[in-house]
Amino acid sequence: MVAACAVALALAGGLSACGFEKPELGTEEEPGREGLALELAGVDYNVFITRELNLRITPDKAYYKGPEAKPGKVLYGVFIKVCGNTKGERPRSVPVRNFVVKDNQGNEYHPKELPEDDAFAYQPRPLSFEECIPQSGSVAQQGPTAGSMLLYEFPLQQTENRPLEMVIHGPFDLGEGKRESLHIELDI
Numbered sequence: 001m002v003a004a005c006a007v008a009l010a011l012a013g014g015l016s017a018c019g020f021e022k023p024e025l026g027t028e029e030e031p032g033r034e035g036l037a038l039e040l041a042g043v044d045y046n047v048f049i050t051r052e053l054n055l056r057i058t059p060d061k062a063y064y065k066g067p068e069a070k071p072g073k074v075l076y077g078v079f080i081k082v083c084g085n086t087k088g089e090r091p092r093s094v095p096v097r098n099f100v101v102k103d104n105q106g107n108e109y110h111p112k113e114l115p116e117d118d119a120f121a122y123q124p125r126p127l128s129f130e131e132c133i134p135q136s137g138s139v140a141q142q143g144p145t146a147g148s149m150l151l152y153e154f155p156l157q158q159t160e161n162r163p164l165e166m167v168i169h170g171p172f173d174l175g176e177g178k179r180e181s182l183h184i185e186l187d188i
Contacts, residue, residue, distance in 0.1 A: 031165055031183040040182045041170040042086035042093040043127065048147040050078045050164075050186040063120045063149055066112075074156050076188065077120075078111075078166060079147030081134070084127030095124040095133060098169040099150055101186065103161035111150040122148040164188060 024030065026038040037046040053060045053075040055068050069075045078101075084093035101109045114121035119139045127133070134140035134148045141147075163185045170180040 026182045026184065028181075028183050031163075031185040033185055034187045036184075037081075037083070038182050038184065039085060040096070040168060040180055042084065043095050044083045044085050045095075045168055045182060045184070046081045046083075046147075047166060047184050047186065048079045048081060049145055050076060050188050051145075052188070053077050053151075059144060064114070064151055065118070066114075069153055072156055073153050074159060076152045076154060076159075077145070078150040078152065078186065079145035080122060080150060081132055081141075081147045082122075082124070082127070083132040084129050087129050092126040092128055094126050094171075096168060096170055097124050100167045100169070101152055101154075102165050102167060103158050104163060105158075105161045107158060107161070109152050109154060109158075111152055114149070114151055120145075120149045122150050159188060162188065 025036070026032040026040075032038045034047045034049060037044040039045075053063060055061050055064060055075070063077055064075065078099075082095045086093045099111055103109075111122075116123060120134075120143070122133065124133065132141075140149070166184045166186055168182040168184070170182070172179045
């Protein structure tokens with residue numbers, strides 16, 4: 001048994017040395033999963049849950065007070081917690097507004113605009129270290145989803161083009177010459 005473990009460790013080290021390292025979690029090659037906090041530009045993003053909304057039942061009718069989905073379409077809430085994780089030099093982190101959901105056919109979907117007074121809507125603001133959206137003690141934070149909502153309307157047939165992946169686009173990094181992004185596979 002000990003010999004088998006030693007061989008497995010040696011092989012794992014050998015594969016890493018040969019360039020067969022597992023890609024970093026949250027990348028296009030290795031999307032993160034719901035329930036994991038992933039860092040982007042000094043902010044942690046954690047998609048808690050993605051679920052279809054039925055505006056005829058409680059609590060869904062509290063999440064969104066707008067019209068139901070059009071025929072052939074469906075509303076999905078992506079419930080997210082966003083926290084500042086920067087100490088020291090930059091006392092406040094700025095969460096992003098640029099969220100896109102892509103299906104496996106390359107179709108892209110953007111969140112619907114929600115009113116600022118919607119208690120569950122994701123409303124980005126500068127965050128201090130360990131300060132979060134939704135705010136601690138808020139209705140959204142204490143609700144069953146424990147997150148702020150991004151609302152998407154998908155064509156019903158496109159929900160079959162899984163996996164759906166949320167791409168969170170961060171600020172452009174002048175030093176790297178590119179825009180960083182996080183990739184999270186949505187569990188629908």
